[in-house]
Amino acid sequence: MEIVLVGLNHRTAPVEVRERVSFTAEQARRASEELRSKGILEETLVLSTCNRSEVYGVPPEASRECAPGLSSFLSEFHSVRMDVLGTSLYHHYDREAVRHLFRVAAGLDSMMLGEAEILGQVREAYRVAHDQGATGPVLNRLFQGALEVGKRVRSETELGTRPMSVASAGVKLAERIFGKLAERSGLVLGAGTISEQVIAQLRDRGIARLYVMNRSRERAEGLAKQYSGDVLPWGDWKKVLPVPDVIVSSVSAEDAVLRREIVEQAMETRANRALFLMDLGLPRNIDPSVGKLYNVYLYNMDDLTEIVAQNRHARENEIPKADAIVEEHVGKFLSWQASVELVGLLNELRAKMRDERVKFVHMRVDSMKHLTETDRAFVEKLMDEMLEGLVLEPAQRLRGEKDLRRKIHNVEALRDLFLPNRGKS
């Protein structure tokens, strides 16, 4: 009942390797089936995201023995030579494999520390494998634990609370002013990559109406169509600016696009209703003195970058708290795993004792001719009761005493001690 993990991620492999070893949903299903049908693993789960490809499994034999087979399987499945994969792959076993998965679910192993998406990806990978029947009691328990760790880390630490990109920081700041954006409207000047990132964030936060303005109307239309927005003609500030609550500017211009008098006039028309401005252009698109107007909140690229840096630092400070949660759940899982294995060991021990009892009765009691059939049956019954008592008491204690389960680190050593000639359960 050991656990093995073979995989690669953004730390161990460049994107050229990661993209060759990534799994589509269909490939993940097929790989799971093949791994089980070939007898490499008894339980399998493939977790594949843009930053990692990992195979979790329960092997039929000692986990370290099956690792080379798993690596070869990955190499063959994706038609990538082993010398390309070799340095990128990592192997984790048992405790380390459990810890790794829990850290992944917590967002501690992500490229962007504390990102939220990974938990959904772990949940989806587990759902797919579970529906396929590829998981069993061990991986079920393991992934349910991972999902619990992910939820706890997000609710009990600030690892995922603060925005980590300029676009999300800007949108979160807008929410500090307006609250939920569901009844608000936004205007994005420019149709480049940064504009698109901000539009995606605004849409993600449920902004009610979205307008795009760009010198090239064609590009604006493409972006507006993609995010269900409307295109407005470039430069008609008098008509346009009184409407939106959030304005994001990211255009290439030598001089300020939104000068103070333009915004001042717009604020008059909108009767000083609060206005949040994000200036993401370099050189700046909005006259800095606009930030001094009443109810106008102006943030430029440097301001937002500084906020992101502060947030990154704040997230890093949360790592020890998140790690403590991970370790707590690793301990819980290993304790559960030990109890299951110990109960299995006790069952085997009981079966062995029964065999020994039969042999003993056959060798010793059969020679006692003065015993009647009833006496013999009585002796056998007494011995059975004694054997049951011997096994039952520790089994009950194992179920009830968590500390006892934690103390027993190596079930295999016990198995070797009492059942040297038997295979594993």
Added chain:
Amino acid sequence: MHFALFIATVVAYALSLALYLLFLSTGRVLTGRLGTLLLAVGLVTHYFALLERSRGLNGIHTVPYHDLYGAMSLFGWLLALTYLGLELYHRQRSVGALVLPFILVFFVAAHVAPPDKLSPPDAHGPLFALHVTLNILAYSAFALAFVLSLIFLVEESFLRSHKLGDVVWRLPPLELLERMSRSSVLIGLVSITIGTSFGFLWVYRLSYKYSFYDPKYAITLVVLILYLIYFLLARTAAWRGARASKLCVFNFLIVFLSFTVVNFYLSHSHRFF
């Protein structure tokens, strides 16, 4: 019994404050909910503490504003009640950490001193009780609006100066603070209007003893008008934001004046309300 209720209320409010502070720093929902629960527990025990105190005043159950300390305790209780109502209505707990200290201070200050031996006021009965209770409710609602406006001004200055720190991410959005402040002022306006009307009714009944020219009436009218102006202006686009919040802070200074200088030195028919 009185001491047990005092301890129970202090413990409930203090724990609630600790949990609200923890909620402000960690954002854990469960912590915030426990803070709210303990505030509700504190409200219940505080109510019975008030009841005990009023029983001790003259042997019968009456409203406990007979003396300064009773009025302060009732003020604290109504502040807690108003805050809890606003928290549940607006689903926002971040302000709790900033309101609870006031509630705790008013409760402790009121209950550490024994009831004084002032003669009871001339007016009695439910109308008089409503007059005083509603006016203290109005003052507590204005106090809450004052706290909310201060938070607004501080948060707004942080946002404008781009110095966000750790707490700004936990505070309510500016617009929600404005709405909470307006809700609180509305409660105050309704309470003070009805409460003052009841007061005038009693003045009319006791006209042989009190005149209609108490300075308290004038300042109450000023307070009412100022908050009415705030309530109307705070809804206009030109005043929304820092201007309305500054007006709200200014208005509360007048309330404070009414509650202290006017009551102690100028009014001849009002003591502590």
